[in-house]
Amino acid sequence: MALADSGGDVEALPITADEDVVRVRQLVRSRAVAAKLSLIDQTKLVTAASELARNTLVHGGGGRAEVSTVTNGRRNGIRVHFADDGPGIADLDLAMTDGYTSGTGMGLGLSGARRLVDEFDIDTGPGAGTRVTVTKWSR
Amino acid sequence: MDIGTTTQFAGLLRDHRDELLKRWTANAGTGLRGRLAEAELARQIRELYDALRGTVVTEGELTLDSPAAVELRAVLGELSRQRALHGFTATETAISVFALKEAVLGVLDAGESGSLRLFVAVSQFVDELGLFTFEAYSRTREALIAEQAEQLLELSTPVVKLWDGVVAVPLVGTLDSARAQVVMERLLQTLVDTGSPYAIIDITGVPAVDTQVAQHILKTVVAARLMGADCVISGIRPQIAQTIVALGIEFGDIVTKASLADALMHTLRAGGFELNRRAVRRD
Ligand SMILES: Nc1ncnc2c1ncn2[C@@H]1O[C@H](COP(=O)(O)OP(=O)(O)OP(=O)(O)O)[C@@H](O)[C@H]1O
């Protein structure tokens, strides 16, 4: 994943309950608006964040989100980082498959989130927790 | 409070009952600025006083969490609950308890040895009572707020009859699991009550449709079908449509429309309504 300058305005939120998912969504939306992302890109990023925040809560047993505004010189973007100390994902290929769920979901959150953003980075393993970082750039 | 001071306090409560009650009630009344009937306040303070006396005479160290204080805790808890339910503030409630300090100060003989020590100990104990009151008050308020939130939840999910045979649910805001459940129940109940063959779920007011929201909507549609009604989803704005596609969500054979008006037109046409045929022929 290409590193970009963080604007230094990282905001962190805990994810321990349903209403925290809503809070993450609202923070991401207000940051995306401020970074002048298009309405479609705002909606895509907010939806991806919603999926990843809920995965952090439901599968990761809770964790935190960090939202920052980034720039690569030419464009601004919003980066959201999710981290939990949960069980981690043993078979990442399987988890990223459309329709695979270990629970009762649609199994589209993780794979769908990847399609909704410009950059998607996941670091996970059995017993190692899960960290997902996504970035959406302005056009 | 150690045993020596407790004994002293017990003596004070026994010997100065009338005077202490009078001062305590008067001080508490100032804090409430006449918002509570005097007789009612006097009754509450008397109850507190007697519960306090029952706690203080028992042997051993005086703390609010000792088994001997069970009656006092119950009276304090009930007082806080009543005040919270009747719209008094937490401060007004706590002041009624703290007012005991000034009352005790008023009857203490300043010249007597140990009275300062006694006052400090009583003061600390009353602080403990005040904190307990505050917590009990908060618990009641929280329960009240949760109850109101539930009522609001009901209010915020209206099911409206758009036409004979067509009901609609306009969804606005975050569709969490609790709300989704209410929406589904309401819609199904309305379908039963009105015998409507068509239902429109309008999501114009939903800011983002993720897999959870989609799953709730799909479940509602399936349930409505089981009741013999057909569902149309309307209000899918361009950005939501693109997001749904990128997520990979499929609405299968469920009819979706851009606007509520389109959805209504569709159901009227499908239902073979007179007015609708004419309207269609015209455009
Ligand atoms: N943070 C996480 N920690 C552990 N396991 C995870 C985590 N995120 C995802 N997974 C695993 O990956 C699977 C797929 O995730 P995905 O979000 O695609 O589907 P889902 O959450 O089960 O359903 P939904 O479609 O409602 O999101 C999950 O069922 C879970 O087993």
Ligand SMILES: [Mg+2]
């Ligand atoms: Mg998920």
